[in-house]
Amino acid sequence: MRIGYACKLIGAANADMKSCTLKNASSEKLTELIRHNINSLNTMIDYNIENNIKLFRISSDLIPFGSSEVNKIKWWETFSEEIRCIGNKIKKSSMRVSLHPGQYTVLNSNNKDVAIKAVEELVYHTRILDSLGVNSQHKVVLHIGGAYDNKRLSVERFAENYKLLPDNVKKRLVIENDDKIYNIEEVLDIGLKLSIPVIFDNLHHQINYPKQKMSHAYWIEQCKATWKNEDGNQKIHYSQQAEQKKKGSHSDFISINQFMRFYELLGRNDIDIMLEVKDKNLSCVKCINCTTKKLNINVLEKEWSKYKYTILERSNAIYQEIIELLKDKQNFSAIAFYNLLERGLKSEGDSGSFVNAALHIWSYFENYATEKEKINFFKYLENYQNQKTGINTVKNYLKKLTEKYVQNYLMNSLYFSI
C-alpha cells in the first residue's frame, strides 16, 4: 500500500510552483518559470524519497499554460535531461506519480472548442509522464464533465470524445466520481464500457451518491475490477470534510482516528490511497507513520522537532503533554502522539502563547543578532502586544533572521509554515 499527497510540499524550501499571467507569458518568461518549476519538482521528489512517500500527484502547474497556444516551448526537449533524471529517481524508489487536470478540463463538453482544448490538456499532462519515462501505472485522473440537461447524451459524448484521445493518453487515463454530477455508479458504468480504470473518491461519494445505497467498501470493490495488470494497483482518493465549512471542503489536516477506522475497514494492502488535504505532505507522513509496523521512536522525535514551536504557540499545556509522552522510549504510540498534536493544532492560542513561542525562536539569535536587530525584534513584539500589528510581522522578521543566520533546526521547523 502506498499513501500519497497532491501537488504541494509544505515546510520545505525551493519546492514552489511559479506562474504568470497570460499577458506576461513571453517565451523567455515561460522558459525561466519552467526551469524553476522542474527544479522544484526535483526537490519534492527528493523529499518524498527521504520520507518514504511512494505516491505523489505532480502539479498541473508544472508547465505554465502547458496546453495553450501561447506556450510554444518544447520543454520536453529543452529540459529532457533534468526530466529524465527525475524520472529515474521515481522509478528507482518505486514511487507512483500521477496528474489531475482540474474541473475546467471537460472532455464531454457540448462545445467542440472546449472538448478539443480538453484533449490538448490531457495530451499535455500525458507528455509529462511520458517524458519522465514512467510506465502506464502512472495515471492522469479526469472527471466525466457536465450534464447539459441530458446525462445520457452527455455520457455518450464522453465516449465519442474519448475516441479523440491518442493511445498514449488512453493508456494513462483514469476517471473519478465527482461531488456534483457523476456519481460512482455512473462513472463505473462508463469505466466498464470503455475499459477505463475508476477512482473512488470517498468525500465526493458522501455528497453525490447513487440511488442504491451501498457501503464504501462495496464501491471500492466494484472499482477494483476496472484496474488491469498494466494499470497497477487500484487507486482511491481519500479526504475528510472540513468542519463548519461547505460540503466537500477538504479538512486542514487528516484526523488520524478517522483515517485509521477507514484503513482498518479497507483491510487491504494492494491499494494506493491519495490524500486530499490542506496540509498535504504533513498528513501524509502522519498516516504513513501510523500504519507502519514497528515504527522507530526517532521518527516521532523528528516529527516533534518540526511541530514543537507551532504547538508551543497554540497551547503550552499540550506542548508539555507531548514532551511527557515522548519520554517513554519503549512503549509509545504514534497514534497517541498525533492525537495530541491534532489537539494542539486545533488550539487557538493567545497573545501570551504567541509571544512565548516568538521568544523561544528569538533565543536562537540573541548571541548573534546585531543591536539593531534586537531593537527591531522587541519593537515588533511590543507592537504586537499593543495590537498595532499582527503576529505575522514578528514571525516574518524571525524568518528573515533564521535565513540570515542559517539556523538549520529552525529552517526545518513548521513554525513559519502552518
Added chain:
DNA sequence: TGACGTCAAGATCCG
C-alpha cells in the same frame, strides 16, 4: 452575472 476552487501574480496601500 456570479459562484465555484485554487493560490500565486499583480496591484495597491502603508509606514
Added chain:
DNA sequence: CGGATCTTGACGTCA
C-alpha cells in the same frame, strides 16, 4: 523602498 494586504487571473458549468 520594502513589506503587508487586498484583488485579479485562468479555466467551464450551472443556477
